Amino acid sequence: MTESRKSPISSHRAGPLRGRVRVPGDKSISHRALILGALATGETTICGLLEAGDVLGTAEVLRRLGTPIDKRGATWHVLGRGTGGLQAPTEPLDFGNSGTGTRLMLGVLTAHPFSVRLMGDASLSRRPMGRVLKPLRQMGLAVVEGEGDRLPLTIQGPRRAIPITYELDVPSAQVKSAILLAGLGAPGLTTVIEREPTRDHTERMLAHFGAPPSIVTDGHGQRISVAGDVELGGRHVDVPGDPSSAAFLAAAALIVPGSEITIEGVLVNPSRIGFYTTLKEMGADLTLSGERQQGGEPVADLVVRHSPLDGVRVPAARAPSMIDEYPMLAALAGFARGETRMEGLAELKVKESDRLAATAAGLAANGVVAMVDGDTLTVRGTGKVDGGGQVETHLDHRIAMAFLTLGLGTDRPVCVDDTAMIQTSFPEFLGLMGGLGATFQGS
Secondary structure (H helix, E strand, O other): OOOOOOOOEEEEOOOOOEEEEEOOEOHHHHHHHHHHHHHOEEEEEEEOOOOOHHHHHHHHHHHHOOOOEEEEOOEEEEEEEOOOOOOOOOOOEEOOOOHHHHHHHHHHHHOOOOEEEEEOOHHHHOOOOHHHHHHHHHOOOEEEEOOOOOOOEEEEOOOOOOOOEEEOOOOOHHHHHHHHHHHOOOOOEEEEEEOOOOOOHHHHHHHHOOOOOEEEEEOOEEEEEEEOOOOOEOOEEEOOEOHHHHHHHHHHHHHOOOOEEEEEEEEOOHHHOHHHHHHHHOOOEEEEEEEEEEOOEEEEEEEEEOOOOEOOEEOHHHHHHOHHHHHHHHHHHOOOEEEEEEOOOHHHHHOOOOHHHHHHHHHHHOOOEEEEEOOEEEEEEEOOOOEOOEEOOOOOHHHHHHHHHHOOOOOEOEEEOOOHHHHHOOOOHHHHHHHHOOEEEEO
């Protein structure tokens, strides 16, 4: 793929942010709804699907694998092919910038006996796939062509996937999910052992589609097992609002004096709310209202008001529940009083960019003292941030959005060098923020 031309934007100190808003559907659940819909028998309908580049890319990949997918009105329709029923594509599968789509589909393709080439953009091609390929190789997947377990890769699925029992080296919902998805096409029982909890959207959605996994918990973690050759049935899925997208709006309200916003229908799955737990510890005025269930997932409305914040220690054990929110949390920490220490951030080094380094550099450019020591990021907040810096995003959408949010509360504008990649996860970001009262300017 060719890279898009850069689209720099600056954010400026805003007046009070006010209003009610709904963020787009959760990206993790959107990917899984499409994928399990394609592996089910019958029709799956999806409301609230995130219509951003990464998810739409997964839909196109599934179409190229023989799955009819179309949108009628506000509802997406997926006509499932059944477990193991996808067809060999006639051309390479392009995943754009989507690491989630790539890793989940590697699991799906392990249960299909054909060869296929996977490719992506420059950013995705730099991201390692070895962690997910390791267990999938044990299940019979072969890498026919590729260097360093990075895209582009040509893979060959086995005639019959092999069920395995696999203990995760590090907490990773994507690796866990890839193994479970591959296990749907393997005879017998496939088991993942995780010592630390990770996002459980795959387990919840498998149950929603009629194939609940067996989950056994003990003092050392849990064993999650799926039976092979199971039949999934088409279902209706309502996708709740993405808490990672909501994080930017919540952060903006916290740092802009006089702000009060309500973010409706946000996913509050316990495996995804580490950011909001941390905000409460920092002293944020944040409440949940109207808590309810939606498609097997808990949702609520978030009410956020401007608040003074204090620095805190964020333990490594919380990282899996908020891994995508650390750039935004680090930016918020500049507005807090005292030191915020974020531990266990190794995963940030292998995201769309080295987010750990990119976050620290962006903070330094805007007058915030930030130090990286191994897998720990420490930010020394003073209660205010000068701003005035230019931030290198390294093609990373979350770096771009975190620092545009930062600029809404700084003394001087903050400029990010590119915003085009925001389309991959939150295309409505600038519009929703502007509707609440945020100020952005192209440059």
